[in-house]
Amino acid sequence: MPGAPAGASCRLYRDEQGRADGAPGVGVLRAALDSAKECCDDQLLDPIGRAGRGRRAPAERGLRTVHQAVLRHFATTGSAPSTSDLEPVAAEAGRTARDVLAELAAEDFLALDTEDRVRVAYPFSAVETPHRVRLGNGVEAWSMCAIDALGIAAMLDQDVRVTSSDPVSGHPVTVSFTSGAARWEPEGAVVFVGRRPARGPAADVCCDALNFFADRTTAETWARRHPDIPGRVTDQAEAVAIAERTFGPLLAEK
Structure with missing residues (x-):
């Protein structure tokens, strides 16, 4: 209508003080943009942080002790441990190193090559x-x-x-x-x-x-x-x- 204030369709928006208006205020728009950025960031970082679950392996079934043993081996030698290097650690949980590594790989705590050797243990790479x-x-x-x-x-x-x-x-x-x-x-x-x-x-x-x-x-x-x-x-x-x-x-x- 002539002389009516500008608006978006017949939608009403509330400003920071709760007052109604025909268009969103700057604060509302900024909040929406920030929310969209956070959503985008979550998607970008999803594989890095395993969908919010983090990269620290759970303590159950020897997963954390073997995972940490792999990381410490990289940190002290610069290379990946062999399966035999990890057998004593896995045995403490009543498991074989091969089984624990397979479970860690399935959950993307690390990655194995075609011969089931450690290829990646984020943040380290064997190649x-x-x-x-x-x-x-x-x-x-x-x-x-x-x-x-x-x-x-x-x-x-x-x-x-x-x-x-x-x-x-x-x-x-x-x-x-x-x-x-x-x-x-x-x-x-x-x-x-x-x-x-x-x-x-x-x-x-x-x-x-x-x-x-x-x-x-x-x-x-x-x-x-x-x-x-x-x-x-x-x-x-x-x-x-x-x-x-x-x-x-x-x-x-x-």
């Missing part, structure tokens, strides 16, 4: 990846992705140096953790967090879509070149927070 990690104890190991690499310092509670490269420019990217503080080179480096729109273990659907970039420009270039991989650019603080939340608790005793 070469773009992400090399030098631990404070001098051991060097491969990490599955950028987020995994950033979580190792918190998981092991030791200094760590991560070396990677920008997939677009080839520019080296390093992150050095000293007493819990992270120093990034270059200073404008970022992380792209993405996942393929498919079901499966993190190693298959998201690990190659979680990369370091020298700056936001190259990250956005990579995203445009891979429209089939939904994701977003995260700054340094957020990337480290995601990593610490995901991997920090893995070796806790309780």
Whole structure:
């Protein structure tokens, strides 16, 4: 009607003070956008955090003790343990190492190769990846992705140096953790967090879509070149927070 205030159809919206209006206020729109972002983030991080269940294996059936033994073996040798290395730990739960590893793989705590050997134990990889990690104890190991690499310092509670490269420019990217503080080179480096729109273990659907970039420009270039991989650019603080939340608790005793 002429002279009537603008509105969206005949819907009424309430502002922060509860007053009715014909259009949503800025606060309402901001809340809706924040909610949509959280939903998107949940979907992106779903394989990283196992649908909110986390990456810390349950204590039952020897799962946690074997899982932690695998991670500690990587941390002390840089390589995956053999099945025979894990037999004494699995035996404490009255099981074989092969059975426990199969259950851990089925729940995506780790991944096995075609000969049932440990291929992946997030955050570590038994095979070469773009992400090399030098631990404070001098051991060097491969990490599955950028987020995994950033979580190792918190998981092991030791200094760590991560070396990677920008997939677009080839520019080296390093992150050095000293007493819990992270120093990034270059200073404008970022992380792209993405996942393929498919079901499966993190190693298959998201690990190659979680990369370091020298700056936001190259990250956005990579995203445009891979429209089939939904994701977003995260700054340094957020990337480290995601990593610490995901991997920090893995070796806790309780």
